[in-house]
Structures are given as C-alpha cells and as structure tokens.
Amino acid sequence: MRKLYNTNHTFAVCAYQDSPFLEECLRSLTGQNEPTNIIVCTSTPSPYINKLAEKYGLPVYEREGESDIQEDWNFAYDQAQTQFVTIAHQDDIYAPQYTQVLFEKIRRYPDLSIFFCSYEAIKGEVRIKRERSCMVKRLLCLPVSFTALADRAWLKKSCLCLGNGISCPMITYNRNITGKSIFQSSLKYALDWEMNLKIAEGPGRFVYVRRPLGCYRIHDGATSKQFILNHKKENEDREMFAHFWPGWMVDLIMKAYKKSYAAYD
DSSP: OOOSSSSSSSEEEEEEOOOHHHHHHHHHHHSSHHHHHHEEEEOOOHHHHHHHHHHHTTEEOOOOOOOOOHHHHHHHHHHHOOOEEEEEEEEOEOOTTHHHHHHHHHHOOTTTTEEEEEEEEEEEEEETTOOHHHHHHHHHHHHGOGGGGGSSSHHHHHTTTOOSSSOGGEEEEHHHHOOOSSOOOOOTTTHHHHHHOOOOHHSEEEEEEEEEEEEEEEOOSSSSHHHHTHHHHHEEEEEEETSOHHHHHHHHHHHHHHHGGGGGG
C-alpha cells in the first residue's frame, strides 16, 4: 500500500466501470513533483479497478447504490481525510507540477475556497493546445486571475456568467470553507456550475492559475458527449444562464455557446 503523505491534500479519483484511461490518470497522480495522498472511489467495483489500484498501492472505497454523478462526487469528496481535496476524473491527466503549484498557492492564500487552473484537450492521441472551448474558458477566467481581488463575490461570479469557466477536474476544494457533500443540485450535467456559483457567493477566495496544469480528454464515451446527444446539456446550460440574464439575453448567449458542443463531434 502506498504510504500516507504528510500533506493536507488528497486526490480522490472517481473510477467508473473499466475505463482504458484510468491507469494514465493514476500514473499522472502518482508522478506528481510533490507527492500527496490518493484514493480511488467507485460505485462500479470491479477486478480491473482493484488491480490498477493495487498496482499503484492505492486504497479503494466502494459506494453502494446505483451510479450517479452527484452521489459519486460527494462520496469521493467525503472520503478524503484532508482539508483540501481534488476530485480527479479518470479520463484526465494532471501535470507533474499540479500539486507543487497548489501547495504554493495554499501557503500564499490560506483563505482560498477553491484553486483551479487552465487545461489542454486531448482527442485520440493528440494534445490540442488551442482547442476552442479551452481558450474560451481561459477568457472567461481572466478576471479572477487578479487574485488580490478574487475574494469579491461579483468578481468570482464573473467567470461563470457567460459559461462555466471552471473545469471541474482541475478544481481543489478547501473543505473548511466549502463544507461537506457540496454537490446538492437537481441538475445532472451542470451541477458543478451551479455549485461553483454557490461557492462564489460565499466566503473565500478564488485562486486561478492561467497556465495549463492538466489535460481534459474528449472521447465518445465521455459524459459530456452523452449529455449533448440527449440535449440535457443544452437545457441545463440554459437554466444556468437564467441565473444571470433575462430570457432574451439567454437566447442570444445560447446561440453562441452551443458552438462549443462541436468539440465532441
């Protein structure tokens, strides 16, 4: 079993079924420049997941009940025994510098509620440095790059009003501020966007790093792809924009925003 590290941070990996990308994710987490705690959490236990976890010396926590994004994320979040937790997505890759930069920011900004960063996209075996949705998210997050002012609610919400500028796999939460079981939403896709808005309205500072510290994988099996096909993403995106804008503005924004769905074509 991999030893426990004396850090106040945990990567909680959400493992679902037998993903061919899980090992690459685990390898990126165990290869961090500053090692930290890692746990694997699943609602679909299997010999495949157990074997990979054993290979890297990681504990596995199994949740009973049907798989559900909100319940699975809350379970992973709550299993961490540290103040700071990153819900790592099995399809994604984390740069070796992720924890190094995170710990630097924690020391400098102890009032941070969430830490997050930019990312690059991977489609197939190709890393896309200028993928459109990634670049749009960087633009959305530009206001909160002024960290000294990013404890103001209006500034924190500015990266959410024209889309969810925060990529959920790249977020680390300060549980002393965000609390327990933070995902409480009727939404199935945009639940992280709604949760980010609630955090923005509360105490704490958003700490954003413009430099990419991870890679988000685009593939046909991705949850985002399924929600685009069944139109849940479109419906929930529209619902979230309605938190900020009148109906006629929501219609205009959605015409442009739906172009980002093409990343999964």
